[in-house]
Amino acid sequence: MSYPCHSLLCMAVAELGEVEALEAQEPREPVYPSLSPSRAADFKTCPLLYRFRTIDRLPERPNPDQARGTLVHAVLERLFDLPPAERTHASATGLVTPAWERLVEGTPPLAELFAEGEREVFLASAGELLEGYFAVEDPSRLEPAERESLISAVVDERLLIRGYVDRLDVSPAGDLRVVDYKTGGAPREAFEARALFQLKFYALVLWRTRGVVPRVLRLLYLRDREICDYAPDPEELVRFERTLLALWQAIDRATAERDFRPKPSRLCDWCSHQALCPAYGGTPPPFPEPGDAAAEGRTRAGASESGTALIPQEDDRLTAGDEGEAPRSG
Numbered sequence: 001m002s003y004p005c006h007s008l009l010c011m012a013v014a015e016l017g018e019v020e021a022l023e024a025q026e027p028r029e030p031v032y033p034s035l036s037p038s039r040a041a042d043f044k045t046c047p048l049l050y051r052f053r054t055i056d057r058l059p060e061r062p063n064p065d066q067a068r069g070t071l072v073h074a075v076l077e078r079l080f081d082l083p084p085a086e087r088t089h090a091s092a093t094g095l096v097t098p099a100w101e102r103l104v105e106g107t108p109p110l111a112e113l114f115a116e117g118e119r120e121v122f123l124a125s126a127g128e129l130l131e132g133y134f135a136v137e138d139p140s141r142l143e144p145a146e147r148e149s150l151i152s153a154v155v156d157e158r159l160l161i162r163g164y165v166d167r168l169d170v171s172p173a174g175d176l177r178v179v180d181y182k183t184g185g186a187p188r189e190a191f192e193a194r195a196l197f198q199l200k201f202y203a204l205v206l207w208r209t210r211g212v213v214p215r216v217l218r219l220l221y222l223r224d225r226e227i228c229d230y231a232p233d234p235e236e237l238v239r240f241e242r243t244l245l246a247l248w249q250a251i252d253r254a255t256a257e258r259d260f261r262p263k264p265s266r267l268c269d270w271c272s273h274q275a276l277c278p279a280y281g282g283t284p285p286p287f288p289e290p291g292d293a294a295a296e297g298r299t300r301a302g303a304s305e306s307g308t309a310l311i312p313q314e315d316d317r318l319t320a321g322d323e324g325e326a327p328r329s330g
């Protein structure tokens with residue numbers, strides 16, 4: 001009688017032990033607190049909103065504007081998989097329904113957004129935004145270096161900043177252009193400051209990791225069919241870095257003191273948590289304790305790690321909680 005399986009098992013266990021011992025000897029990467037542009041902007045907009053989203057991890061239902069934003073981002077990402085000559089409006093329109101089906105597969109509650117017949121109207125509205133895209137750019141003349149790319153950097157040796165860039169173009173001379181698609185249904189001026197904050201955030205990450213200040217930060221407003229270019233400079237990004245660090249300190253202090261105050265503004269119209277907000281007569285839930293089962297349950301049930309959280313993006317699409325954690329639905 002032989003015991004091949006047992007012997008193999010012993011070898012496997014022994015090898016596993018060696019691997020674990022080797023891993024134990026390897027120096028561990030330091031773990032830093034992290035901040036994404038969305039969450040940083042949340043805190044700036046309203047500290048209580050930051051708390052609801054990041055600490056309480058309260059789920060938020062998607063709305064059609066966010067879903068449309070996510071869908072259009074997904075289509076624009078895939079469009080560049082096609083050969084340049086095939087990157088036409090007709091091709092992009094043809095990508096809409098399959099992209100929507102993939103999104104619904106990943107996030108089933110999206111299917112409940114629309115009653116019978118409404119889905120077609122919704123998909124057609126995504127096509128109109130794509131028409132807006134083709135009015136301002138010709139994708140057959142572009143070859144993006146990166147799409148939906150996760151970028152991150154440690155600043156001041158104490159804070160990890162990270163996020164997903166819609167598109168990064170690199171010229172033959174090595175100049176970087178960061179491109180962000182805006183599809184928002186909300187008035188543009190309400191989110192303009194957030195959009196620029198987000199782009200400076202990415203510019204800082206790219207500068208710190210690649211040693212190059214992006215030449216252009218580009219916002220593409222698909223609904224308005226407009227391009228907004230912004231050229232950052234190093235001094236500005238140094239100031240921005242200080243601002244981010246100060247913001248992180250404020251978040252840290254608010255967390256230690258459990259003091260996240262509401263800051264009402266016109267952005268409250270897009271807040272899912274008015275019923276819990278003291279500014280609207282509500283009462284926030286008890287502050288989650290470490291190991292709080294309810295908050296952890298929410299995390300497990302669909303929040304940031306799973307990639308299926310229904311939490312609004314910094315402007316107009318769905319995201320996976322802290323967008324540094326997982327790719328957005330788009």
Ligand code: SF4
Binds near residue numbers: 267273280
């Ligand atoms: S309703 Fe307004 S003030 Fe209240 S949490 Fe939301 S954004 Fe903040």
